[in-house]
Amino acid sequence: MSEKVCVGLVGFGVVGTGMVSCLLRNTEQINARSGLPVSLKTIADLDITTPRGVDTQGVRLTNQIDDILNDPEIDVVVELVGGTDFAHTLIVKALESGKDVVTANKALLAYRGPELFELAEKKGRLLLFEAAVGGGIPIIQVLRNGICSTEIISIHGILNGTANYILTRMEESGLDFQTALIEAQARGYAEADPTFDIEGHDTAHKIVLLSEIAFGTKVSFDDVYREGITRLTSFDLNMAQELGYRIKLLAVAKRHDTGLEVRVHPALVPLSSQIAAVSGVFNAIFVEGNPLGPAMFYGQGAGGDATGAAVVADIMEAARQKACGSHRQNYYNFDHQNLTVRPMGESICSYYLKLMLQDEPGVLAQVAAALGDQGVSIASFIQQDPHAEHQAIPVVMTTHCASESAVLAALKVVHQLDGVVEEPFLLRIEELEG
Amino acid sequence: MSEKVCVGLVGFGVVGTGMVSCLLRNTEQINARSGLPVSLKTIADLDITTPRGVDTQGVRLTNQIDDILNDPEIDVVVELVGGTDFAHTLIVKALESGKDVVTANKALLAYRGPELFELAEKKGRLLLFEAAVGGGIPIIQVLRNGICSTEIISIHGILNGTANYILTRMEESGLDFQTALIEAQARGYAEADPTFDIEGHDTAHKIVLLSEIAFGTKVSFDDVYREGITRLTSFDLNMAQELGYRIKLLAVAKRHDTGLEVRVHPALVPLSSQIAAVSGVFNAIFVEGNPLGPAMFYGQGAGGDATGAAVVADIMEAARQKACGSHRQNYYNFDHQNLTVRPMGESICSYYLKLMLQDEPGVLAQVAAALGDQGVSIASFIQQDPHAEHQAIPVVMTTHCASESAVLAALKVVHQLDGVVEEPFLLRIEELEG
Numbered sequence: 001m002s003e004k005v006c007v008g009l010v011g012f013g014v015v016g017t018g019m020v021s022c023l024l025r026n027t028e029q030i031n032a033r034s035g036l037p038v039s040l041k042t043i044a045d046l047d048i049t050t051p052r053g054v055d056t057q058g059v060r061l062t063n064q065i066d067d068i069l070n071d072p073e074i075d076v077v078v079e080l081v082g083g084t085d086f087a088h089t090l091i092v093k094a095l096e097s098g099k100d101v102v103t104a105n106k107a108l109l110a111y112r113g114p115e116l117f118e119l120a121e122k123k124g125r126l127l128l129f130e131a132a133v134g135g136g137i138p139i140i141q142v143l144r145n146g147i148c149s150t151e152i153i154s155i156h157g158i159l160n161g162t163a164n165y166i167l168t169r170m171e172e173s174g175l176d177f178q179t180a181l182i183e184a185q186a187r188g189y190a191e192a193d194p195t196f197d198i199e200g201h202d203t204a205h206k207i208v209l210l211s212e213i214a215f216g217t218k219v220s221f222d223d224v225y226r227e228g229i230t231r232l233t234s235f236d237l238n239m240a241q242e243l244g245y246r247i248k249l250l251a252v253a254k255r256h257d258t259g260l261e262v263r264v265h266p267a268l269v270p271l272s273s274q275i276a277a278v279s280g281v282f283n284a285i286f287v288e289g290n291p292l293g294p295a296m297f298y299g300q301g302a303g304g305d306a307t308g309a310a311v312v313a314d315i316m317e318a319a320r321q322k323a324c325g326s327h328r329q330n331y332y333n334f335d336h337q338n339l340t341v342r343p344m345g346e347s348i349c350s351y352y353l354k355l356m357l358q359d360e361p362g363v364l365a366q367v368a369a370a371l372g373d374q375g376v377s378i379a380s381f382i383q384q385d386p387h388a389e390h391q392a393i394p395v396v397m398t399t400h401c402a403s404e405s406a407v408l409a410a411l412k413v414v415h416q417l418d419g420v421v422e423e424p425f426l427l428r429i430e431e432l433e434g
Numbered sequence: 435m436s437e438k439v440c441v442g443l444v445g446f447g448v449v450g451t452g453m454v455s456c457l458l459r460n461t462e463q464i465n466a467r468s469g470l471p472v473s474l475k476t477i478a479d480l481d482i483t484t485p486r487g488v489d490t491q492g493v494r495l496t497n498q499i500d501d502i503l504n505d506p507e508i509d510v511v512v513e514l515v516g517g518t519d520f521a522h523t524l525i526v527k528a529l530e531s532g533k534d535v536v537t538a539n540k541a542l543l544a545y546r547g548p549e550l551f552e553l554a555e556k557k558g559r560l561l562l563f564e565a566a567v568g569g570g571i572p573i574i575q576v577l578r579n580g581i582c583s584t585e586i587i588s589i590h591g592i593l594n595g596t597a598n599y600i601l602t603r604m605e606e607s608g609l610d611f612q613t614a615l616i617e618a619q620a621r622g623y624a625e626a627d628p629t630f631d632i633e634g635h636d637t638a639h640k641i642v643l644l645s646e647i648a649f650g651t652k653v654s655f656d657d658v659y660r661e662g663i664t665r666l667t668s669f670d671l672n673m674a675q676e677l678g679y680r681i682k683l684l685a686v687a688k689r690h691d692t693g694l695e696v697r698v699h700p701a702l703v704p705l706s707s708q709i710a711a712v713s714g715v716f717n718a719i720f721v722e723g724n725p726l727g728p729a730m731f732y733g734q735g736a737g738g739d740a741t742g743a744a745v746v747a748d749i750m751e752a753a754r755q756k757a758c759g760s761h762r763q764n765y766y767n768f769d770h771q772n773l774t775v776r777p778m779g780e781s782i783c784s785y786y787l788k789l790m791l792q793d794e795p796g797v798l799a800q801v802a803a804a805l806g807d808q809g810v811s812i813a814s815f816i817q818q819d820p821h822a823e824h825q826a827i828p829v830v831m832t833t834h835c836a837s838e839s840a841v842l843a844a845l846k847v848v849h850q851l852d853g854v855v856e857e858p859f860l861l862r863i864e865e866l867e868g
Binding site: 018021022025026029030032033130136137138141142144145146147148149150151216274277278282290291292293294295296297298299300303305306308309310312313315316317324325326434 | 571578581584711868
């Protein structure tokens with residue numbers, strides 16, 4: 001073995017460029033803190049001609065990944081191609097060739113993480129993925145090492161910068177969803193096809209990974225409830241504020257004796273909570289554990305620079321392990337029996353309900369009765385002045401804690417009532433302390 | 435070597451009890467994630483009879499530390515006695531006996547850390563200290579591993595829960611300093627002799643440690659500027675709020691090409707900043723780096739439970755290293771040339787100035803001229819209505835950025851002016867973005 005750690009990068013996009021840039025910028029520090037110097041030997045990409053604005057002198061550029069996989073000198077393969085098929089094959093081949101793997105691929109790990117972790121363990125190699133969740137926030141390290149003695153009870157995360165940017169702009173400037181989305185796209189914060197970000201897929205991938213690490217169990221992505229932010233209006237954001245809350249696209253994971261709650265949806269969080277203060281493209285992960293108490297980790301959620309730095313931190317971990325001549329276990333922490341994800345109907349929280357009512361006497365009493373029949377009680381209530389007679393007006397109410405199934409059953413009845421002119425709209429409230 | 439990690443605890447106080455409680459509570463998870471089972475074999479303390487409310491069945495209680503130091507089966511010595519003399523001897527002896535050491539002793543490490551780290555490195559043993567700074571916040575792990583590829587530019591920390599609790603109560607309820615301190619003592623948040631907390635010694639110990647790890651250099655504790663919170667009044671907290679700030683006891687560390695700034699003092703931070711939202715006994719560390727950008731880590735700063743959990747996390751690290759049969763380097767990261775701490779006079783920031791002025795025409799013009807002579811310009815200005823004629827009234831102003839030495843020179847002149855009836859009072863403003 002040569003006295004350095006040799007890296008092969010597959011995928012020279014935004015994060016790959018950030019990684020190369022970090023290696024070049026902080027070389028001295030990175031080498032001093034790695035145990036062995038980090039040497040980027042080869043970059044593989046379909047496009048190796050477009051300039052990326054970083055110096056690749058001395059690095060071999062190729063469009064053959066076998067130039068990396070079959071190079072015995074390469075210790076660490078960095079997978080930054082994304083997607084699930086090719087990336088899967090690549091990671092499997094790299095691990096089977098006896099190489100450590102660093103990846104930022106949350107989608108792949110959300111679907112097939114445990115299988116790949118098992119392979120890494122079997123091969124005695126590392127499979128590191130700090131860059132997969134919360135770019136600039138070292139949350140994987142924190143969960144796996146920093147607070148590993150604590151039993152995690154719950155995680156609340158703002159894990160998608162695009163969605164958080166849109167919500168921040170809607171709230172700050174009263175923009176409607178579409179306008180805020182277009183602005184985010186113009187600023188490069190949202191992709192041309194923003195579906196993954198605004199419909200919560202990306203957030204769901206990330207909370208699956210965090211839940212697996214935090215709770216020590218496998219989580220099936222398909223069991224995760226997922227709802228995006230496209231139906232939110234400025235009206236909802238204003239009403240939330242009036243009620244003392246702010247609306248965030250939240251990933252929630254909670255451990256119960258009977259299973260896990262893992263869900264992604266817009267939620268009202270108290271204005272006084274730490275997580276309510278997370279604005280723009282930033283991410284944050286709020287964790288409660290025993291005996292940790294509450295803790296929060298905040299930083300840039302995406303971007304080539306912060307995410308590239310996380311990739312480099314993982315490479316440094318691989319370097320340190322090579323330097324001490326021994327690989328430790330990966331400690332993926334699947335130490336608990338498989339806790340299954342409970343059906344969404346079993347979730348219990350308080351709710352924000354928006355109804356469009358014809359201003360007819362008695363409608364409200366019927367709504368209250370329908371909720372009461374399911375054991376759902378009203379906590380607060382805001383009715384707008386009607387602008388014109390006989391016009392439908394929005395009525396917003398919050399409930400005390402109730403199960404999702406009870407609330408949905410009640411709303412089904414409410415929807416059928418005369419005088420209720422639209423499908424009732426529901427948001428969940430997370431009463432975070434801290 | 436037996437197939438477990440054997441621990442000897444010296445010092446069975448609040449944190450020691452929290453550590454034992456964590457080991458008992460989360461045994462299954464701790465063992466599963468440690469590589470080897472963690473076994474607490476011996477506890478040494480002068481008092482081994484007072485019940486601590488935790489089960490010590492099967493643990494040897496002794497008041498002879500040699501029962502730990504001379505026990506070849508013990509792998510890890512946990513030092514929780516505090517103080518600098520006995521603890522120093524203990525750690526040296528433990529390392530020299532070939533044992534790993536876990537400590538929460540920030541005072542000792544602030545004075546003699548590098549010497550002890552060097553000894554650990556020489557002996558090939560670990561010296562871990564996650565519990566020394568920000569109990570429930572794994573900031574040492576974060577700096578040493580999580581964000582190790584990033585060049586840290588600055589750190590702003592709320593590192594003392596007692597001081598932060600007092601400031602929160604003064605602001606929330608308009609209490610004066612003494613009343614808030616007495617309340618903190620009654621609640622167990624402040625010690626009978628609160629000097630170390632309220633005068634900033636404890637915060638200074640912690641920022642020395644964080645600076646050393648983050649900047650890769652040794653920092654002399656005696657070079658750190660330190661100022662406590664005892665001179666603050668509700669008036670200052672109110673004025674700060676009116677100006678858009680909140681006052682926090684802040685630890686600040688910044689790296690410049692010419693050296694380090696390391697200082698501890700009350701400071702105004704923007705109300706919109708993440709760190710302004712940190713209230714009560716909580717701690718937070720706000721870090722800016724390249725390419726990381728801004729990031730913040732928030733959690734419980736003290737308390738036996740959170741700090742005990744941090745001790746256990748360090749024990750688990752020692753266990754993992756034993757499990758893989760190899761000790762890696764400690765990576766204390768003293769990779770940079772010794773950056774010395776710059777004199778406080780060279781610090782540059784904007785300032786909050788409070789003057790007591792006789793309401794005489796012309797005084798204010800003289801004050802402005804004295805500041806102007808030193809190149810200090812006034813940014814904003816609040817003058818209270820005088821309650822009675824000829825009574826001295828407080829005038830608060832903020833300045834644009836200036837060096838500390840220029841401001842102090844100007845205030846010396848101001849103090850001599852007719853109509854300035856008290857020594858001018860100065861606070862620093864930290865314009866955090868994020």
